[in-house]
Structure formats: C-alpha cells, structure tokens
Amino acid sequence: MFSGDYRASIRPYNESLLYRSTVRTYKLWNLAMSLATAENDTVTTSKLYVYGGDKMFKQQEYVLAKLMYEVSNSMNPNEYTDAQITKCMILQHETIDEETILTKILDAAEREFANGNKEKARELYKRASEINPTNHRLLDGINKLE
Numbered sequence: 001m002f003s004g005d006y007r008a009s010i011r012p013y014n015e016s017l018l019y020r021s022t023v024r025t026y027k028l029w030n031l032a033m034s035l036a037t038a039e040n041d042t043v044t045t046s047k048l049y050v051y052g053g054d055k056m057f058k059q060q061e062y063v064l065a066k067l068m069y070e071v072s073n074s075m076n077p078n079e080y081t082d083a084q085i086t087k088c089m090i091l092q093h094e095t096i097d098e099e100t101i102l103t104k105i106l107d108a109a110e111r112e113f114a115n116g117n118k119e120k121a122r123e124l125y126k127r128a129s130e131i132n133p134t135n136h137r138l139l140d141g142i143n144k145l146e
Contacts, residue, residue, distance in 0.1 A: 046076035053084060062092040082108055102131045102138075109141055118145055 036044040053068035066088035073081040082104055109124035122145055128138045 042075045046072045049075075050081060053081075057084065057088065060091075062088040066092070077111055079108060098131050102128055102135060105131070106135075106137050106141065113141065113144065121145060 033045065033048050036048060049068045049072035053065045053072065056062075056065035056068060066085055069081045069084045069088065073085065086101070086104065105124055105128045109121045109128065112118075112124060113121040121141070125138060125141050125145070128135065129142075132138065
C-alpha cells in the first residue's frame with residue numbers, strides 16, 4: 001500500500017516518544033501507528049503500544065500505561081509487557097492476589113512451552129511452584145516437560 005519501508009520513518013520517533021512530551025511527538029506517534037495499522041503490521045503496532053506504555057509509565061500514568069501494555073500484549077504476548085502490566089497494577093494500588101500472579105506465570109510458561117523454549121518454561125514453572133506447588137495446571141505443565 002505504501003512505497004518504501006515505512007518502518008524506517010517510524011524509527012526516529014520511537015526514542016523521542018520516551019524522552020519528549022510534545023504535541024508534535026504524539027502526532028508523529030499517531031501517524032506511525034496509522035501506517036503500521038494500515039499495513040497490518042501487528043509487530044510494529046505492538047511495539048508502538050509498548051513505546052506509548054513506556055511513556056505513560058515514565059509519567060506515572062499507570063492506568064493508561066497498563067492499557068497500552070495490554071493492547072500490545074494482545075497482539076504480541078511477551079514477558080516484558082506481562083511484567084509491566086503487573087508493575088502498573090501494583091503501582092496503581094490494585095490488589096493482586098497470589099492466584100492472579102500464579103495465572104500470569106503459568107500463562108507465560110505455557111506460551112514458552114508452545115514456542116519450544118522448554119528451559120524458559122521450566123524456569124517459569126519453578127517460579128509458579130514457589131507460589132502454589134499443588135496447582136493442577138502447574139503439575140500438568142511440569143508433566144508435559146518430562
């Protein structure tokens with residue numbers, strides 16, 4: 001749809017979004033987001049949401065940051081956005097019970113296992129076992145590794 005590599009036009013603004021808080025920077029971010037969306041480039045769109053979330057996090061706007069990380073995570077799940085969502089929840093004083101934390105760790109472990117990264121999955125299952133060693137989902141995951 002667009003000529004040339006639009007990602008090259010986005011790159012200079014990723015960093016400026018983190019360090020500058022100007023209307024121009026946000027307009028450029030919105031333009032980059034529009035281009036990435038038009039190209040159906042979920043990876044770049046996801047990264048742009050992470051950059052936006054990082055900016056909001058830096059400004060201590062934890063509710064907005066969490067929202068941006070969640071949108072990014074829905075497109076491209078990864079440990080960084082999972083961790084940032086958890087940090088935002090803690091910093092905005094939402095209560096997080098152990099079951100929620102356990103669920104997030106198990107979700108990440110299952111993703112790693114599905115992607116063939118058994119060692120990372122093993123590490124995550126070990127962390128989950130520290131919270132609740134008798135959890136059925138945890139035990140099933142460990143059995144799949146063996």
